[in-house]
Structures are given as C-alpha cells and as structure tokens.
Amino acid sequence: MIGGGKSYVSAPPAFSNDAKRLLVCTGTAVSVFSTSTGLQILSLEGHTALVTAVIVVPGNKALSFCWTASLDGTVRYWDFAAAELMKTIDIKMPIYSMVIPALLLGQTDSKVMPADAFAYLSVENTTQDNAPKALRGQIRKCSLTESRLAGVILAETRKPEVISISPSGKFFGIRNKRKLHIWRAPAKDSKLPVAKITLHHTRNFTLLALHPTKRLVAAGDTSGRILIWRGFGNRKFSDGDKLVNQGSMNDEEGRPGIRGDDDADSCTTWHWHPTGINLLRFSSDGAYLYSGGKEGVLVDWQLDTGKKKFLPRIGSPLLYLTDSLDPSLSALSCADNQIHLLKMPSMEITKSISGIKLPFSSPDVYEGICSKFAFDDTDGLVALRTENYRIQFYSLFDDREISEVQVCERNHQPGDEVSVIVTLVSLSGDGSMMSTVEVNLPEDGIGGLVCLKFWASDSQNKNFNLSTIVYQPHRDAGVSALAFHPTRQMVVSSSYGGDFKIWVCSDEIQQKQDTLQHSGWMCYAVGSYKDYDVPCRKKPMTAAAFSADGSVLAVAAETVITLWDPVNNMLVAVLGEMQMPIVTLSFAGNSDYLLSISRGSKPQLSVWSMSKLSESWSYKLDIEDVTCAKDSSSFAVLAHLPKSSTFMGSNEPIFQGKDGVILLFNATDPVPLAMWSVRKAKGGGLAFLKGNSFQQQSIADGKSPQALLAYINADHEYILFDPYDYDARELRMTRGKDRVAVDETARYGYASIYGELPQFEMKRDQTLLAPYAPSQRPWETIFSGSSHNLLPLPKLCLEFMESLLERRTTTVE
Incomplete structure (x- = not known):
C-alpha cells in the first residue's frame, strides 16, 4: 500500500543546524528533505493527527534533535538523524502552535532538557462532551522536563491562535482580532508570572513578527498595511491578563487607527500589499523585514529607510519564510504546496520542493463539466489542472512532481479574477500525447472563446510541446469530452452543440502516404445525432469513449448511447433511453461491456452488453468517478453515500465522517467483489495503474502481481492499493469462498482500509431501459x-x- 499527496505547507518547516536538511510537517508525520537534491530522506512517524509544529534544537552541526507538536495532543522529542522517538508528552488537548523560548535563549545544548525548560502551547479547550466552548483557544505553559502542563493559562481566545516568537527567544506573542498580546519570556529559574503587554488597532490583525534584537514588533492587517511599533514594553509589562494604556485612537503623528498611548515609543505604517498580509519575517540581522500576501510577491523592506525590492512572479500566495543558521539560505512556503529554497539576500530561487497541487475552485457554470484528473497508468502519473493555467504531472509511486506544462501563457497573479479556465485534460494510452481544452470566460456576456490544444512529448520527463491549436473547434459550443484512440493518433471531442469530431495527427497520414507535410492535427470526420421528436434539434453530445481495440466509438447523445465506426464514420447502433443525461462512458477493459453514468435527480450506473446491444444490469447510484482495468472486465466506481444511509438495519448513520464508497465489480456480475468506504469523495477520482516497483515487491513476497487501484480524494491526498489482495494487513474482513455473499456477515465486501462498509441493496435489476436488439423479422x-x-x-x-x-x-x- 502506498500513500501520498500530503500538504507540505500546513505549518512552518525548520532547518537542521547544518542547513543540509529541511524538516517539513506532512500530515501526521514530519518528512526530512535534502536541501541539495530536494528529495525526501526519511520520515518521523508516530503522531496520529496533523503535525502543527516542528522545532529543531539549536547547537553544533552534529546535533540532530527536534520537538514536534500535533493535534493529537502530544509533544514529542526526536533524534531525526536516526528517526528515533525519544520522549512523548501527552497534554490531552489539540495543539495548534508551539514555541520553546529556552532553546533560543541558549539554555539547552544537549538532548537532556534542564529542569526549568518550558514550552508555550496554543491549544483548543473543549468540554467533556466535545462541544466547543465560547473561548476555545488557550495559551498554556508546559514543562518539558516534568512532562505536564504548568497550570498557567496566559490568555483565552475565541479560537486557537498561532504563537510567534522573537529569534532571541525573549518575547513571544499572538494576535487576537484587533489586539496584539506580547509576553516576555521569564529568565532562567524565574518563578514570577509571565509579563504581558497589549497593543491595539482598529482593523483585525492577520499576524505579527518580533525583531531578533530590539523591542520592535511588526504586524499585518486585513487591508494590507504593515504596522511597526518601536520600543514596546520600555515602560512596563503588565502582570497577568490586565490590559494597560488604553489611550486615544490616534498615533503620535495624528494618523487614525493606531492607539498612540500604547506602550511603544513610536509607530510606523507601510502599505504596499493590496490585500491581507500572510507573511512577515525579520531578517536574521534585523536590518530588513520581509512581507508577502495573496499577490504572490515577496517584498524586502529596508527597516531604516522603508525602501523596497521584490521577488515577483512566484505564482502563488505566500505563507511562511524560514531562516537557517546559514545566512545565505532560507525557505519560502507557498499556498500551492511548494517550498522554494532561496539564496539570500538576493532572494534567488535555487531549488523547489513541490508537493501535489491543491484543488482550486472553478466558476460554478463549469463546475460539473471540468475533468478533475487524467492518469498515465503506465508510468503511474496523474495530470492535475492547477490554478495558474498549468498541468502538473505528479508521480503517485514516488510522491513527487515530475513536471509542469504551461497550457495558457498569461501574466496571472494569485488573487486576480479568473479569466481563463482549463476545463478538460486527456492523455493517450502510452502517455506521449496530451489534449487540453481551455475557455476564456466571457466578460459582460461577450466572449467565451474555446481553444482545443494538442501536445506531444518525446521524453520520460513529460516535457510536452505544443503541436496544434484549434480555436472554436465546435463553433460556439463548449467541449464536453475528450478521448484518445487506444492504438492510433486519433482523438474524439464531443460538444454540447450537438456534434462530435474525430481528429487525426498528420504524422499518421504521412506514414501511410509517404509524404512530407507539416506535423499537426486535423479534423478527420464529424458526426451528430438528431432528435427525431424535434427534427431540427441535434442532441448535445455529452460523453465519448473508444473500445479497447479502437474499433468502436461510443458517444452519448444526452440520454442515449450511439455506437460508431470511427474509421468510416458510420452509425452502427443506438442503445437505451436513460432518464437523466449521460456524463461518462467507459468500456470495461477487453470485455464487450460498456459502462454509462447518468447524473441528476435520478442518477444511474448502467452496464451494457455490446454483443446483445442491451442493458445487462444497473444501480441507482450517484457516481463521482469510474475506472476500468485494461486487461480484464473489472471496473471500480466511486459513489456518494446517501445521507440517510443506515448500517445493518440500525438507526445510526453510517460511518461518521465517511461520505463515499469504492465498489469493485466484474462487468458480468452485479454483485460487488469488494467495497471500501472513504472520506472526501466529492471531487475525488479513481484509476487502475500498473504496479511497477510495488508489483516487483509483491512478486518477491510470492504474490501474484495485480493492477493497483489509486484513489485521490477532494484534497488531493491519495492511496494506492491492490484491490485483489484479500489478505492485506489493512483489511479486517476475510474473503468468502467464491464471491461476496449478500448477507449480514459478508455484505461488507472485504472491509475497508478507511473504515467499515455500508449496506447496499444487491438485488439485480432485470428491467431494461428500452433495449435495442435485432429481430428475426x-x-x-x-x-x-x-x-x-x-x-x-x-x-x-x-x-x-x-x-x-x-x-x-x-x-x-
């Protein structure tokens, strides 16, 4: 079993003391990457929930210890060079942020913590029945040596807040709506309460940063302004939670919005960012302040003069800037799940650690017609549409990015209004060709240009080059589906305008005619299907698929299936009359079965026999995605669970937090071979992949190799597993004698890698929907x-x- 697709940017990373390794919070683990190659070296496994903080113990370059915190309520101490867990502290409350002033104050230089070492935690406090309190967030003090909370609550907030700490370790603070709370870390062996001051503003703060050597704090607000207080706390800190110095609403220079009587000598305002600030960080020498936001530009402010320089065109909103002990190396975390290694102070990107791209929101009008994923089953790759008009090729076996293809050249900046959307992506069987569809969204009802593009790749690195551009391939209508011929350089595109077109590459024609012409794609044939009830209306073509040998082309004409000879462009037969429009067609591998999926108020999965030209069986299921094995008649569907589902006749809802189920079928039998319940099914996808190294390991273990099933959820987390491996450790149930029987003990299938299985009605539907079959007379x-x-x-x-x-x-x- 292989998993991946985790977020690299859920929390700030941390450099090792020698700056050769970068520790990144990745889901329930901490992954260690090499800064020279960008590849993962090892992983620290042990937490059971999202890791929210990783802090490296400073010291000499050979020292390799770190602290981590997690939503599972534990703080853990690791030797990350040996991937060894050394200590666990359970505080029994989810931890959202953690700082350890003692590490920065130089009070620890070995793996043995001193008796007075404390961490400060931002935790979520819930009642015993798990109902959230009005003030859920707390800042708590935790003894690292005694492995317990110190009983001190420094502050309470509506929700847990991120704690910021100065590089010197003397001050730490949080933002709380329109206030900043800043504490002075107690000196060694101090038994006094932690002292606090509060600074105020008339807008909500987004974050704060503390200067490494001076009493200087910078904070960003929701409007894009940066406020800098100099000399805070010079007069006094308050003890406990008492607020001080309420003051007037104007600063010392008369500007509204800043309380001038806050305990600070002066306050300065800078404003360049058009929206809220996401990133603030002082340079290690304290001479510069770095800021970033949605526009994807890193701004370098000279602290004394306010002069700026920029690192533009990063292409994604900025989240964190992390320094290393090497002043020439920093890490920039971006919202598109990338971490860029920067050469400082020039801010040059030297290397990038790229995770799987996160999903983005398409305009509502295109939400249902955009392809989510395209798979290269030979190399185990998935092609994802990204927000910046690109296609990312990601290796599911290696859990890393292979390449990116810029589909549309535009000067796009994050936060801009989306004007172009890539709606469809399709790959050829061998992964060497790609076809894409992009739409320029209309402005004020004018426009809406559709562009069909064909791409070719000559390398294993998936560096695609543009071959042909076709503007308005179906006049003014949108493209509903793309499908490659399994053996020839041929593509079919269907449209909502009522026609489909078959495109062929001129390379194939040149090989037959032995002529030298310009390489490109051209229209080979056009087909349509008229509605005989309304003769002047051509039915929208909503889906298309080639058979395994390419001899049959199936095109859905809204609610019916038309079968064509793609070479002669001849209509061969027509199948069925569905109640709702067909959105997906797929041939079940090398069998003579065709699958159709209808969505709407009456969704349905139907399996059609090509030899009988009739429906074999069907289920009334809301299907999100379907995939077919190439070398057999097996297929798998990702279905949504109905909200009213119950388990084994009880009144309890099925599987708290589960919203989907994967069902594995043989096209000849309506009874599922296996089922798995999953989370985040809406927007997810399925694919059968060749096993590669995973299969080689199975052969070494004495198991027969099988195709792997890949499931990607709505957050682009994924898992690969062998659906035919009934003895896998993660599967709890055992296999039946011949097949899954429909009874209370075996209706679970073979159990779930994600949880228990729902109850489904397995009765075969014998009713055919207007079948078509030849007659003797x-x-x-x-x-x-x-x-x-x-x-x-x-x-x-x-x-x-x-x-x-x-x-x-x-x-x-």
Missing part, C-alpha cells in the same frame, strides 16, 4: 418504438425493401 417492427431505435439508413432501406418483398409473396400465395 425486423420489417414487422421496423417503424415501431422510439425514434432513436431506428436502424442506420443503409440498413433501414434494405429492411424496408425486404418487407415489401415479403408482403408481395404472401399476397400471391
């Missing part, structure tokens, strides 16, 4: 039934003439 029913069941025109004329001939013979007799 077709002339008797040739014009009866629905109009979409009419035969192709050449066959229709032949059958009609045969019917006249039959009638004449009968009359003579």
Whole structure:
C-alpha cells in the first residue's frame, strides 16, 4: 500500500543546524528533505493527527534533535538523524502552535532538557462532551522536563491562535482580532508570572513578527498595511491578563487607527500589499523585514529607510519564510504546496520542493463539466489542472512532481479574477500525447472563446510541446469530452452543440502516404445525432469513449448511447433511453461491456452488453468517478453515500465522517467483489495503474502481481492499493469462498482500509431501459418504438425493401 499527496505547507518547516536538511510537517508525520537534491530522506512517524509544529534544537552541526507538536495532543522529542522517538508528552488537548523560548535563549545544548525548560502551547479547550466552548483557544505553559502542563493559562481566545516568537527567544506573542498580546519570556529559574503587554488597532490583525534584537514588533492587517511599533514594553509589562494604556485612537503623528498611548515609543505604517498580509519575517540581522500576501510577491523592506525590492512572479500566495543558521539560505512556503529554497539576500530561487497541487475552485457554470484528473497508468502519473493555467504531472509511486506544462501563457497573479479556465485534460494510452481544452470566460456576456490544444512529448520527463491549436473547434459550443484512440493518433471531442469530431495527427497520414507535410492535427470526420421528436434539434453530445481495440466509438447523445465506426464514420447502433443525461462512458477493459453514468435527480450506473446491444444490469447510484482495468472486465466506481444511509438495519448513520464508497465489480456480475468506504469523495477520482516497483515487491513476497487501484480524494491526498489482495494487513474482513455473499456477515465486501462498509441493496435489476436488439423479422417492427431505435439508413432501406418483398409473396400465395 502506498500513500501520498500530503500538504507540505500546513505549518512552518525548520532547518537542521547544518542547513543540509529541511524538516517539513506532512500530515501526521514530519518528512526530512535534502536541501541539495530536494528529495525526501526519511520520515518521523508516530503522531496520529496533523503535525502543527516542528522545532529543531539549536547547537553544533552534529546535533540532530527536534520537538514536534500535533493535534493529537502530544509533544514529542526526536533524534531525526536516526528517526528515533525519544520522549512523548501527552497534554490531552489539540495543539495548534508551539514555541520553546529556552532553546533560543541558549539554555539547552544537549538532548537532556534542564529542569526549568518550558514550552508555550496554543491549544483548543473543549468540554467533556466535545462541544466547543465560547473561548476555545488557550495559551498554556508546559514543562518539558516534568512532562505536564504548568497550570498557567496566559490568555483565552475565541479560537486557537498561532504563537510567534522573537529569534532571541525573549518575547513571544499572538494576535487576537484587533489586539496584539506580547509576553516576555521569564529568565532562567524565574518563578514570577509571565509579563504581558497589549497593543491595539482598529482593523483585525492577520499576524505579527518580533525583531531578533530590539523591542520592535511588526504586524499585518486585513487591508494590507504593515504596522511597526518601536520600543514596546520600555515602560512596563503588565502582570497577568490586565490590559494597560488604553489611550486615544490616534498615533503620535495624528494618523487614525493606531492607539498612540500604547506602550511603544513610536509607530510606523507601510502599505504596499493590496490585500491581507500572510507573511512577515525579520531578517536574521534585523536590518530588513520581509512581507508577502495573496499577490504572490515577496517584498524586502529596508527597516531604516522603508525602501523596497521584490521577488515577483512566484505564482502563488505566500505563507511562511524560514531562516537557517546559514545566512545565505532560507525557505519560502507557498499556498500551492511548494517550498522554494532561496539564496539570500538576493532572494534567488535555487531549488523547489513541490508537493501535489491543491484543488482550486472553478466558476460554478463549469463546475460539473471540468475533468478533475487524467492518469498515465503506465508510468503511474496523474495530470492535475492547477490554478495558474498549468498541468502538473505528479508521480503517485514516488510522491513527487515530475513536471509542469504551461497550457495558457498569461501574466496571472494569485488573487486576480479568473479569466481563463482549463476545463478538460486527456492523455493517450502510452502517455506521449496530451489534449487540453481551455475557455476564456466571457466578460459582460461577450466572449467565451474555446481553444482545443494538442501536445506531444518525446521524453520520460513529460516535457510536452505544443503541436496544434484549434480555436472554436465546435463553433460556439463548449467541449464536453475528450478521448484518445487506444492504438492510433486519433482523438474524439464531443460538444454540447450537438456534434462530435474525430481528429487525426498528420504524422499518421504521412506514414501511410509517404509524404512530407507539416506535423499537426486535423479534423478527420464529424458526426451528430438528431432528435427525431424535434427534427431540427441535434442532441448535445455529452460523453465519448473508444473500445479497447479502437474499433468502436461510443458517444452519448444526452440520454442515449450511439455506437460508431470511427474509421468510416458510420452509425452502427443506438442503445437505451436513460432518464437523466449521460456524463461518462467507459468500456470495461477487453470485455464487450460498456459502462454509462447518468447524473441528476435520478442518477444511474448502467452496464451494457455490446454483443446483445442491451442493458445487462444497473444501480441507482450517484457516481463521482469510474475506472476500468485494461486487461480484464473489472471496473471500480466511486459513489456518494446517501445521507440517510443506515448500517445493518440500525438507526445510526453510517460511518461518521465517511461520505463515499469504492465498489469493485466484474462487468458480468452485479454483485460487488469488494467495497471500501472513504472520506472526501466529492471531487475525488479513481484509476487502475500498473504496479511497477510495488508489483516487483509483491512478486518477491510470492504474490501474484495485480493492477493497483489509486484513489485521490477532494484534497488531493491519495492511496494506492491492490484491490485483489484479500489478505492485506489493512483489511479486517476475510474473503468468502467464491464471491461476496449478500448477507449480514459478508455484505461488507472485504472491509475497508478507511473504515467499515455500508449496506447496499444487491438485488439485480432485470428491467431494461428500452433495449435495442435485432429481430428475426425486423420489417414487422421496423417503424415501431422510439425514434432513436431506428436502424442506420443503409440498413433501414434494405429492411424496408425486404418487407415489401415479403408482403408481395404472401399476397400471391
């Protein structure tokens, strides 16, 4: 089993003392990356919930110890060079942030903590019945040597806040709506309460940063302003929670919005960012202040003069800037799940650690028609649409980015209004070709240009080059689906305008004709299907798929399935009449079965027999995605769980937090082979992949290799597993004798790697939806039934003439 797709930017990372390693919070673990190669070296496993803080113990370069905190309510001490857990402190409350002033004050230089070492934690306080209190956030003091809370509550807030600490370790603070609370860390062996001051503002703060040597604090607000207080706490700190120096609403220079009587000598305001500040950090020498926000530009402010220089075109909102003990190396964390290593002070990006791109919101009008993922099952890659008009190729086996393709060249900055959206991505079977569709969104009802692009790659690094651009491939209509031919350089595109087009690459034509022409793609054929109830209306083409050998092209004409000969562009047959529009078609591997998925108020999964031209079985399931194994008749679907589902006849809802289920089928049988309940199914995807190194390990273990099933959830976290490995350790149930029986002990399938399994009604649906099948005497029913069941025109004329001939013979007799 392989997992990945975790976030690298849920919390600030930390450098090792020799700056050769970067410790990154990745879900429930801490991953250690090499700063020279950008590759993961090892992982610290042990937490059971999201890791929210990692702090390296400073010292000589050989020292390799760190503290971590997590939402599982524990603080842990590690030797990260050996990946060894050395100590665990359980405070039984989720920890959202942690600072340890003793480390920065130089009070610790070994793996043995002194008797008076304390950490300050931002925790969430809940009542015994788990109902949130009005003030859920608390700042608590924790003894690291005695492994317990010190009983001191420094502050209470509506929600847990992030704690910021000065590089010297003398001060730490939090933002609390329109206030800043700053504490002075107690001196060694001090038994006095932690002293606090409060600074005020008329807008909500977003974060704060403390100067490494001076009593100077900078804070950003929601409007993009940066406020800098100099000399705070020079007069006094308060003891406990008493607020001091309420003062007037104007600062010493008369500007509104800052309390001039706060305990600070002066206050300065800078304003360059158009929106809220996400990043604030003083340089290690204290001469500069770095800031960043949604616009994706790192701004370097000279503290004495206010002069600026910029690192633009990062392409994503900025989150954290982390310094190392090497003054020439820093790490910049971005919202697109990337960490850039910067050469300072020039701010040059030298290397990037790229995680899987996070999902982005498409405009509502395109929400249902955008393809989420495209898979290269041979190399185990997934192609993802990103926010900055790119396609990211990500290795599911190696859990790292392979490449990025810029689909549309635009000077896009994060936070700008989206004007272009990549709606569809499709890959050829061998992964060497790609086709994309992008839409320029209309402005004031004008525009809406659709662009179809074809790409080619000659390398294993998936560096695609643009081959052909087709503007408005279906006139003014949008493209609903793209599909590659399994063996030829051929692509079908279907449109909501009522037609589909078959595109071929001129390279294939040149090989046949032995001519030298410009390489590119051209339209080979056009097809449509008219609604015979309304003859002037062509039905929208909503889905398309090629059969395993490429001899049949299936195109959904809204609620019916049309089968075509793609070479001769001839209509072969028409199947069914669904109640809702068909959104997905897929052939079940090398079998003669076709799958169709309908969505709407009456969703349905249907399996059609190509040999009988009729529906074999169906389920009324709301399907999110479907994938078919290439070398068998197996397929898997990702279905949404109904909110009213119950488990084994009880009145309790199924699986708290589970909203989807994966069902594995053989196309010949409506009874699932196995089922797995999952989280975050809405927006998720499935794919069968070849096993590669995973299969080689299975062969070494004496197991027969099988295709792997990949599940990616809505947050782009993923897992790969062998769906046919019934003895896997993660599976709790055992396999039945021949297949899964529909009873109370075996209806779970083979149990879930994500939890228990829901109850489904497994009765076979024998009702066919307007099947089409040839008759022994077709002339008797040739014009009866629905109009979409009419035969192709050449066959229709032949059958009609045969019917006249039959009638004449009968009359003579």
